[in-house]
Amino acid sequence: IAEGVLVVQRMLRSRFAAHALLGTERRLAELAADLAGAGVPYCRASPEVMADVVGFHLNRGVLAAARRPPERAVVDLIADARTVAVLEGVNDHENLGSIFRNAAGLGIDAVVFGAGCADPLYRRAVRVSMGHALLVPFARAGSWPGDLDLLRDNGFALLAMTPHPQAVTLAQAMAGLADRKVAVLVGAEGPGLSETALRRSDARVRIPMSRGTDSLNVATAAALAFYERARSAAQK
Numbered sequence: 001i002a003e004g005v006l007v008v009q010r011m012l013r014s015r016f017a018a019h020a021l022l023g024t025e026r027r028l029a030e031l032a033a034d035l036a037g038a039g040v041p042y043c044r045a046s047p048e049v050m051a052d053v054v055g056f057h058l059n060r061g062v063l064a065a066a067r068r069p070p071e072r073a074v075v076d077l078i079a080d081a082r083t084v085a086v087l088e089g090v091n092d093h094e095n096l097g098s099i100f101r102n103a104a105g106l107g108i109d110a111v112v113f114g115a116g117c118a119d120p121l122y123r124r125a126v127r128v129s130m131g132h133a134l135l136v137p138f139a140r141a142g143s144w145p146g147d148l149d150l151l152r153d154n155g156f157a158l159l160a161m162t163p164h165p166q167a168v169t170l171a172q173a174m175a176g177l178a179d180r181k182v183a184v185l186v187g188a189e190g191p192g193l194s195e196t197a198l199r200r201s202d203a204r205v206r207i208p209m210s211r212g213t214d215s216l217n218v219a220t221a222a223a224l225a226f227y228e229r230a231r232s233a234a235q236k
Helices: 005-012 025-030 047-054 093-105 123-128 146-153 170-175 195-200 218-234
Strands: 018-023 042-044 062-066 083-087 110-113 138-140 156-161 181-186 203-206
Touching (some): 005 018, 005 062, 083 218, 093 218, 146 156, 146 181, 146 195, 156 195
Parallel strands (some): 018 042, 110 138
Antiparallel strands (some): 018 062
């Protein structure tokens, strides 16, 4: 489900083929150019009727529904990728959506889901991602943590994010990898990456913290890692 004009526009440009829309007259006018020739029915309704149908008041004024396409395989997903995000245990839909938005804005080619992750196509995740969960390619690991070896076999350096004080800093780790493929591993709020995932990584990396704070929100930490990767790659 896509909510709001911007997210619906991104759905219409994605591999997720919308099959029906529900919205107000105003939103139909705003989407007229996007829907021209698309052949997707638009059911017009008042905000009050929409609230009755959906179950809550929807200020964004339009919903689009699409069916899920077949799942992608990790090996196909990473074939042309240079930088991927690998998530383990990220089970909060808002964090997941934020990671997709960060990935889209900071040059991440694809997202790989390990064990325990939330559904990136859940309504809230799609909304928080501003529709980028529909545009940034993703796949679920068929074997976890075995697919970490698949990434390494395909030339990726595996960087595991951790607050451990003995880990190398993010800037130090990225500095020598500008010409390499990189997979950034992030874990759940609180427990972080599993020990198994940490052992399979090539390096454990941290964001230097101050004032007694040990870590950042997982989406914020991922954004810093994505930015550092983009910055180091641009300077090579």
